Amino acid sequence: MSIPDPGNLERFLAPGRASAFLRRGDGIVGIGEVARFSTDSLDAADVWWNQFVADLENETELPGVSGTGPLAFGTFCFDADHSEQQSVLVVPEVIVGRRRGQAWMTRISQGDANDRMPALQAPPVGPGRVELQDSTLSAQEWEQVVAQAVEMIRRGEVDKVVLARDVRARAEQPIDPRWLVNQLVNRYRDCWTYLVDRTVGASPEMLVRTEGGLATSRVLAGTIRRPYAADTSELATILNGSMKDLREHEYAVESVACGLEDWCTGMNVPDAPYVLELPNVLHLATDITGVLRPGASSLALAATLHPSAAVCGTPTPVARELIAALEGMDRGHYAGPVGWIDSSGDGEWAIALRGGQLSAVDEHEMQLFAGCGIVRDSVPADEVAETLAKFAPMRQALTGE
C-alpha cells in the first residue's frame, strides 16, 4: 500500500532478521522473514521465486510500480563450485520502500494481512574497538600471488584475472550490521548499501537492474586511489589516460555487453568510459542500457551476466579456476550478486563489493574482502595499495574513523 514519506528507511531495520538495499535515501528495507530458499544457483532461485509468487494472493494499490508488492532479497556465492556457503533468497514479512518521492509498505502474511507500519527502532550501537588482521594471505604473500598472475598473463595463459584478499575484523562488542548500514548510507551515498542475511557493504557496481522493460548495468573496472582532499580532476585525467586501466575496463564492458545481447532487442554501449568519483577511489565506469525482450527476469539476467570480467576475468572459465587456485580462500558471497527481485521479475542486483560477511558463529567477527583486476602491466605493490583503498568503506564503518 501507498504510505506517507516514512523518513530514513534504515530506522525500520529491526535487530536480527533485517534486509536492506539503499542508495541516496531511496530503496527498500525488509523486516522479519516468512520464507527462505537456500541454493547453489541463480537459476534455481529464479524458479523457486516464480513458484512462490504464483502461490500468493497479491493485493496491491500500486500495480506495476517496481519493488512494490511481494519481494525477495538475495545474496549469491561468487562461485558455488568452490564455496562451502549457500546462496540464499529471503522473503521478508514487511517491506518499506521509497523511490522518486513515492513510498510504500508491503506485508506478506499467511492469514489476513494488516496495514500496521513496522516499529521504528532505537539507533544501533557501534562495535567498540575493532582490530583488523590479514587473513588467508598476508599482504606480502598476496603481492607475490599477483606477481605470479602477471607472469601467467604475459605467457598468454589468461588475459585478465581479478584477484582478491581477505581481512578479519574482530570487535570488542557484537557487530550490529545495522550500525554498518547507517555508516555506509551516509558516507557512500552513490553506492548501493546492501544487507542480506550476513552479507553487508556498499557497492558501486550494478550487475543488472530491470525496470519496465529496460535493463541497465553499471560496469566498473580500472581504479585510482583518492588520497584525502586530493584534486580529483587531476586523478581523473591520469585514470582516463592509463592504458592499463582502459584495457582492464574493456574486458569488463565486453563481458556484460555480450551477456546482455541475447536478452535485448536494442542496446546502448557507450564507446568510452566516464570517471566515477567515490570518497575513497575513482573508477572507470560504463553504463550500459538495453531494451529487454519480454519475460526476462532480473535473476535470469544476473545468472547470465555473473561473473563478469569486473570480478572474475577473461576468459571467464580460465580466470575462475585461477582464482580458486591462487587466492586460497572461499570468496563466499563476496563479488556475487546481491539485491532483490519483485513479483514481476524486476529487480536490482549489485555486485557484493566493498563489504564483507558477518561470522555465523561469532558475532564479534567478520571477514572483509577486496580485489583488483590484474592485466599484463599490473604492478603487484600498487594492487596491494588498491586493496587498502577498497577496504576503506568497511574499515571506516567498523571503526568510525
Ligand SMILES: C=C(O[C@H]1C=CC=C(C(=O)O)[C@@H]1O)C(=O)O
Ligand atoms: C573487485 C573489486 O572491484 C572491481 C570493481 C571496480 C574496479 C575494479 C578494479 O579496478 O580492479 C574491480 O574490477 C573489489 O572492489 O573487490
